[in-house]
């Protein structure tokens with residue numbers, strides 16, 4: 001059976017970008033067709049300036065939201081990365097295979113390091129090595145497919161390279177994974193700045209729709225989205241990024257095609273109105289389920305406990321095999 005692994009960082013409130021780019025597919029498609037693991041990758045949240053209490057709060061919230069999107073702990077595994085030591089055990093071995101040049105080439109490292117410096121902070125070493133830990137997250141489980149948004153494809157490719165290199169040097173140990181991306185909305189853009197990605201660790205603002213935003217807040221944010229100087233509705237990500245973003249969001253929420261939808265609108269106002277309503281409808285059941293789950297934190301905790309136990313069992317044979325292959329003696 002195909003093995004799927006993917007994760008979400010507790011670095012901020014979950015956004016519409018996270019949902020349309022990744023989480024929705026996890027719940028609606030991946031968990032039903034593959035043996036899947038979905039991880040709250042909390043160690044990755046420590047790679048930038050963070051508040052411990054906030055990370056704890058956001059980790060619980062991410063777990064609750066994952067279940068609210070429809071992940072079923074009977075058919076998939078949901079857990080916290082820090083509860084399964086195999087991630088960090090393997091990460092060190094992969095640091096002995098990946099190179100510093102590879103790390104410095106990562107687009108996200110360059111962007112996030114620049115942001116940390118702009119804020120007057122220093123860049124944590126873990127921000128540089130983050131893609132190696134992510135490779136370990138993926139490779140520990142013999143993962144075939146990693147469903148992600150566009151921005152994570154480069155990191156999955158690095159995990160592939162590292163797997164191939166390890167296998168060549170030390171004998172076949174890892175399955176070589178591949179990224180899968182959604183057909184539309186693989187990169188949802190900020191509504192106020194449609195040339196930059198809607199990211200949950202950005203400072204909160206009117207350009208980001210959060211999964212838990214009230215319907216009226218969603219409507220307001222979408223209606224105030226920055227559009228382009230033209231008047232006609234055309235789908236062109238290069239010259240009309242604002243309108244293209246709305247068309248992609250609408251298409252993703254209605255199972256439509258952005259190009260075809262563009263032809264159906266004569267004004268930006270009507271497009272925004274329909275997009276706002278479509279987003280509100282898509283988020284409605286998630287919000288309702290989230291409310292229900294918040295009333296039962298013991299259930300969520302039980303899911304995480306059980307998930308960590310299963311994940312440990314799944315990862316251990318591969319990680320142990322990697323320890324042997326690379327030249328380490330078994331414990332005596």
Ligand code: ATP
Pocket residue numbers: 007008009010011012015017018019020021022023147148149150151152185186187188189197198199200201202
């Ligand atoms: P951060 O700013 O901390 O990196 P993020 O919003 O990028 O937060 P991640 O936890 O890094 O969220 O990513 C979780 C998943 O959501 C990944 O698969 C990622 O590719 C996807 N994703 C993130 N932002 C978007 C977006 N704007 N559009 C589509 N997919 C996205």
Ligand code: MG
Pocket residue numbers: 151199
């Ligand atoms: Mg990200």
